[in-house]
Amino acid sequence: MNLEKVVFGFFILLALTLNFGFFLGEIDNPEHHNVYELFAAIIVSLIATVLKFGERTQIGAVLLASSLVADLQLISAAIVWAVAVHVLDVGLTPAVMASIVSLSGGALLANAVSTILLTVETVTLHR
Numbered sequence: 001m002n003l004e005k006v007v008f009g010f011f012i013l014l015a016l017t018l019n020f021g022f023f024l025g026e027i028d029n030p031e032h033h034n035v036y037e038l039f040a041a042i043i044v045s046l047i048a049t050v051l052k053f054g055e056r057t058q059i060g061a062v063l064l065a066s067s068l069v070a071d072l073q074l075i076s077a078a079i080v081w082a083v084a085v086h087v088l089d090v091g092l093t094p095a096v097m098a099s100i101v102s103l104s105g106g107a108l109l110a111n112a113v114s115t116i117l118l119t120v121e122t123v124t125l126h127r
Contacts, residue, residue, distance in 0.1 A: 011048040012118055015070065016111040018044055023108050027101045028094035035081065038104065042074045045107070048114070059121050066113045073107035 018041040025032025049067040052060065077100045084096040 008048075008051050009118060009122075011044060011051055012111075012114050015041065015045045015048045015067075016108070016115050019070070019074070019104060019108045019111050023101060023104045025101075028098045030092035030097050033097065033101060033104075038074070038078060038081070038100075041104070041107070042071070042078060045070050045074055045111070059117055063114055063117055066110045066117070070107040070110035070114070073103045073110065077101075077103035077107070 018037060022033055022037040022041050045067065049064070049071055052064040052067050055061070055063060080096065080100050080103065081092075084090045085092065090096060
């Protein structure tokens with residue numbers, strides 16, 4: 001068993017599941033979406049992105065691209081949250097929360113693409 005592949009797969013799946021955990025719930029209800037879960041999703045997604053930099057294959061390039069998209073979406077969601085709460089003092093209104101969760105949903109889709117690509121790559125490997 002290749003430990004590097006295990007760690008790589010672990011972080012890809014963890015990024016997906018953390019993002020899913022944040023995304024799940026009523027889209028406009030701030031009580032259903034925890035800021036610490038969003039923060040954890042961002043950190044794990046960034047770690048997964050760094051792990052993808054070593055790939056030199058075409059599928060590795062697509063994995064990296066999907067991970068960069070997820071990072072951009074999650075960081076954008078965090079910026080919207082921070083600006084609404086700390087800069088504009090608007091607070092987490094239903095419209096703001098819906099924007100944050102929608103951005104997280106885009107990242108969730110990108111993480112799902114990464115997971116599917118990893119699964120396809122694993123299945124196509126020959127021993």
